[in-house]
Amino acid sequence: MHGIWNDLAVNILGEELVVVNFDKLAVTEFTRHIVWELSFDSFKDKIFPQELRIARKARTFRFGYNMKTCISNSFLEEIISNFRFLRLLDLRTLWFEDLPKSIGNLKHLRFLDISENPYIKSLPNTIYKLLNLEAFHVSYCEKLQKLPKDIYQLQSLKKLSMTTCQVILGTRFIELSFLQSLTLRSCKGLTLMWDDDNVRHLNSLRTLNIIDCPKLTCLRNWFTSLKEITISDCPNMSCLPATFRHLTSPINKIQCTRWT
Known part of the structure; x- marks a missing residue:
């Protein structure tokens, strides 16, 4: 009996999770997770395979690593x-220059990763429509000029990692009241994160990572809910907030490397 159930589980998983490429497109209406395996062929001139349309109820679409x-x-x-x-x-x-505005139509989306794209310069403001989005990764996008102006409307967002050319994060950014983890990576022009008074809105923030932000000199006050802080490769960072000693809960981890 155990063998029968095991075979059944394998068959079900085999239908729900499918690894595809241009030569292997065997999906069904029951396919829920599509993984495009690693390929060194460019997609630039490729047409989307019509065979994949049958899997219109898929929950996952991801490409192979690297x-x-x-x-x-x-x-x-x-x-x-x-x-x-x-x-x-x-x-x-x-690698692509523009994320389609239609991204805002994915009402059920909870996880979006467009990291390591050296060409993208801007994001469509329609991202604010992703009201169920919980994790958004846009790190190592060195040409990204700024975040969408209405990103503060992503009230389900819990995890954000990003690279941006901004000098200061937008003031409304701090209205992400449910944000628990924030990573700023290789933000070469960032000099100031936000002003003292408004940062208190990030009262759910537990983890803060600041990596390779050479112009950032100081963290402002009122990170009262943090549990973990990592600061690395920030050569001009001279001080941590004095209010760290007034935190409502003890910090479990502080890691600071290559800063003054």
């Missing part, structure tokens, strides 16, 4: 328009 290849805007549009029930969309290490 793709480092271009993908066309039309290919991205097809992913978004065909898989409206996605919970997870992983475009990490794919």
Whole structure:
């Protein structure tokens, strides 16, 4: 009996989780998780495979690690328009200049990763429509000029990691009241995070990582809920907030390397 149930589980998983490429597109209407395996071919001139449309109820669409290849805007549009029930969309290490505005139509999306894209300069403001988004990763996007102005409306967002060219984070950024983890990585122009009074809105923040932000000199006050702090490769950082001694709960981890 155990063998029968095991075989059944394998068969079900085999239908729900499918690894695909341009030569292997055997999905079904029961496929829920699609993984595009590592390929060194460019997607720039490729047409979205029509065979994948049958899996329109897929919850996951992710690409293999370390793709480092271009993908066309039309290919991205097809992913978004065909898989409206996605919970997870992983475009990490794919190279494209624009994230389609239609990204805002993925109402069920909880995880979005567009990290390690050296070409993207801006994000569509329609991202604010992703009201169920819990994790957003946009690190190592060195040309990204700024975050969308209405990002503060992502009230379900708990984890954010990013690279931006901004000198100061927008004042409304701190209205992400449920944000628990924030990572700022390689923000070369960042000199100030936010002003003292408003930072108190981030009262759910537990983890703060600041890595390779050479112009950031000081952290302002009122990080009252932090549990873990990592500061690395910030050569001009001269002080931590005096209010750290007034934290409402003890910090479990402080790691500071290569700062003054």
